[in-house]
Amino acid sequence: MAIELRVPTILRTYTGGEKAVNGDGATLAEFIDNVNGSHPGLKERIVEGEPEELRRFVNVYVNDEDVRFTGGLTTTVKDGDVVVVLPAVAGG
């Protein structure tokens, strides 16, 4: 078992075109670090700043829950979870 990351089209350049990649971790932050280890560059498209936060215009969901309401990068994750990353759609 592992945790699955569903990769949005614009980030598939970091995964060799793969739509989904697997990783491990106890929190979302650990999971992103772990996935970034095998697919360098992914992390900086999802996370920014110091201390690290989710990028403002990226939505991240764990099992369909928007993590902004579940603790952001500290959200706990476990084997079998599905993490979805999506660029926000907005404009003026």
Place this chain on the structure above:
Amino acid sequence: MLIIDQATYDAILAHARRDHPDEACGVVTGPEGSGRAERFIPVPNAAMSPTYYEFSSEDLLQVHKDLWDRDEEIVVTYHSHTATEAYPSRTDIARAEEPNSHYVIVSTRDGAEQQSYDGPVEFRSYRIVDGVVTEEDVKIVAAYAEVPSSELGDN
């Protein structure tokens, strides 16, 4: 160039008219790599604003779960301007996250002073990549079947 079928083109215009004076928004999706903008998905403007549009977090997820299940991708991202020309605003440029999408903007500005509008609508299409806007021609076809797949592949 954006190649779009008449029915989808009409649906986008109708949505813009229906939501005027607020901005309307949505996407048109198609099988990955096909270039066919064939599934019209109007999305509620969570901002309900005449000057801003956004997909709610829930709608964004739902659209993408459907895409995932169907092996589709976004071909067109559209929204309306209800008081200004059909050209990307600074916000549109800053927030354009999909270099592979056609960004369609329709304008109902001829009805800017009106609470409802049924008149002419401008329809223009752009690529927006790393802050650079490139307008493109729009070709309206009766059906995608009449377009060579090699031509659609670039869509």
